[in-house]
Amino acid sequence: xxxxxxxxxxxxxxxxxxxxxLFKIPPLHRFITPYLYYLYILWLPFSMSRAGLMSLAxxxxxxxxxxxxxxxxxxxxxxxxxxxxxxxxxxxxSQEGADKNYLSPSITSMGWAPxxxxxxxxxxxxxxxxxxxxxxxxxxxxxxxGKVIATTGISMxxxxxxxxxxxxxxxxxxxxx
Amino acid sequence: xxxVFLFIRKYSNFLxxxxxxxxxxxxxxxxxxxxEAAFMxxxxxxxxxxxxxxxxxxxxxxxxxxxxxxxxxxxxxHQMLKDNYESAGGPNTLVNxxxxxxxxxxxKKYVWMGAKVVGSTVSSQVNFLTIHRGALQGVRxxxxxxxxxxxxxxxLNVSDNYASVWTLLNRQFKVVAKLxxxxxxxxxxxxxxxxxxxxxxxxPKSAKVKKGDSVVASPTSSMFSGxxxxxxxxxxxxxxxxxxxYTLKVKPSTNFYNVEYVYVIENTQLTExxxxxxxxxxxxx
Numbered sequence: 001x002x003x004x005x006x007x008x009x010x011x012x013x014x015x016x017x018x019x020x021x022l023f024k025i026p027p028l029h030r031f032i033t034p035y036l037y038y039l040y041i042l043w044l045p046f047s048m049s050r051a052g053l054m055s056l057a058x059x060x061x062x063x064x065x066x067x068x069x070x071x072x073x074x075x076x077x078x079x080x081x082x083x084x085x086x087x088x089x090x091x092x093x094s095q096e097g098a099d100k101n102y103l104s105p106s107i108t109s110m111g112w113a114p115x116x117x118x119x120x121x122x123x124x125x126x127x128x129x130x131x132x133x134x135x136x137x138x139x140x141x142x143x144x145x146g147k148v149i150a151t152t153g154i155s156m157x158x159x160x161x162x163x164x165x166x167x168x169x170x171x172x173x174x175x176x177x
Numbered sequence: 178x179x180x181v182f183l184f185i186r187k188y189s190n191f192l193x194x195x196x197x198x199x200x201x202x203x204x205x206x207x208x209x210x211x212x213e214a215a216f217m218x219x220x221x222x223x224x225x226x227x228x229x230x231x232x233x234x235x236x237x238x239x240x241x242x243x244x245x246x247x248x249x250x251x252x253x254x255h256q257m258l259k260d261n262y263e264s265a266g267g268p269n270t271l272v273n274x275x276x277x278x279x280x281x282x283x284x285k286k287y288v289w290m291g292a293k294v295v296g297s298t299v300s301s302q303v304n305f306l307t308i309h310r311g312a313l314q315g316v317r318x319x320x321x322x323x324x325x326x327x328x329x330x331x332x333l334n335v336s337d338n339y340a341s342v343w344t345l346l347n348r349q350f351k352v353v354a355k356l357x358x359x360x361x362x363x364x365x366x367x368x369x370x371x372x373x374x375x376x377x378x379x380x381p382k383s384a385k386v387k388k389g390d391s392v393v394a395s396p397t398s399s400m401f402s403g404x405x406x407x408x409x410x411x412x413x414x415x416x417x418x419x420x421x422x423y424t425l426k427v428k429p430s431t432n433f434y435n436v437e438y439v440y441v442i443e444n445t446q447l448t449e450x451x452x453x454x455x456x457x458x459x460x461x462x
Binding site for chain 1: 194197198200204229296298300301305371434
């Protein structure tokens with residue numbers, strides 16, 4: 001399957017899983033909202049330009065927003081993590097030239113610890129910004145802190161499960177060919 | 178001039194990032210203020226039809242519950258039939274007939290329209306339902322929406338065939354309700370804490386409140402009919418010593434997780450009432 005087709009399918013699938021499964025789960029507590037959809041942005045290939053990443057993230061976030069009746073909320077958070085992604089990747093990449101030899105960030109291409117640090121940092125930024133925007137309309141500081149921590153915990157758990165269930169084998173490609 | 182271009186080239190990513198952020202935030206904050214209808218119009222049609230396809234699957238599994246709800250509602254309506262009430266004496270008693278069949282149109286104030294729920298959110302702080310009935314079928318913004326068990330919310334936005342309804346579980350939604358026993362009016366709103374409770378505020382402490390009392394929609398909200406639609410039952414009385422008002426925790430009678438059919442209530446005399454109220458307000462300015 002070509003990379004483009006794969007990403008288009010993922011786009012649709014992530015939105016559907018988020019809207020029709022995760023958002024349908026009765027909330028356990030007001031601090032806990034299961035978010036998984038932004039993993040799509042973390043999985044995008046290394047080779048995408050930053051402008052491309054951000055535009056795609058904007059469209060992706062806005063698609064979710066149309067379902068949730070919150071125009072711009074998720075789009076803003078997605079654009080933020082798309083903007084920060086290259087910085088974090090550059091900081092965490094362990095093997096020399098891994099971003100050239102592998103297609104996209106994953107456990108195989110980055111290693112367990114760096115990959116989950118990468119996921120954790122971006123998750124924190126995503127939720128922090130998202131809850132901050134919510135907090136501006138209502139809520140207290142306790143709400144802000146509590147929701148960011150609880151939601152990050154749940155998201156990390158979901159991402160770990162997704163990574164284990166759908167293990168992405170990355171082929172090692174040399175650019176000498 | 179050259180420096181300006183160099184600056185733009187150097188920081189093009191950052192500037193693009195700012196541009197997208199500003200676009201997204203302006204969508205967010207302008208929507209909150211003016212509820213722009215144009216924004217949701219086309220998108221509402223698309224997300225509505227996708228939602229509808231998925232709800233068909235869920236719908237099948239909920240048939241049992243829906244049946245129960247409708248049977249319960251039917252029972253309630255049967256109880257209210259005029260034929261159930263009869264006093265001794267028969268024909269001599271005076272009966273006030275309020276239904277004038279020949280001129281019923283003029284005095285009919287509320288028109289009820291059925292609609293199917295095709296999409297719903299419950300896990301966010303601003304929760305909505307999407308219903309499969311829109312502007313072409315007579316739904317307008319600000320109409321009241323009730324379910325078989327009680328009130329649900331209010332129409333916020335309509336597209337041609339779909340409408341979004343904000344529910345009681347939406348932090349920006351407020352509705353006037355009253356105690357069924359005493360008639361004291363207060364405002365029902367949600368604090369976002371637990372989806373199983375909403376708050377009824379501004380009930381004076383002189384009112385007699387008991388746990389388990391019914392709270393019904395007030396006709397003064399001019400969205401819901403005079404026929405008392407349930408909001409919920411009082412679950413807990415929070416006695417705030419510093420104020421003269423109670424805050425009551427109310428358990429909504431509508432189950433927002435499985436509501437499948439709702440009624441959109443049109444108040445046909447609303448325009449006249451609004452015109453009068455507006456002109457009265459103007460006199461004081």
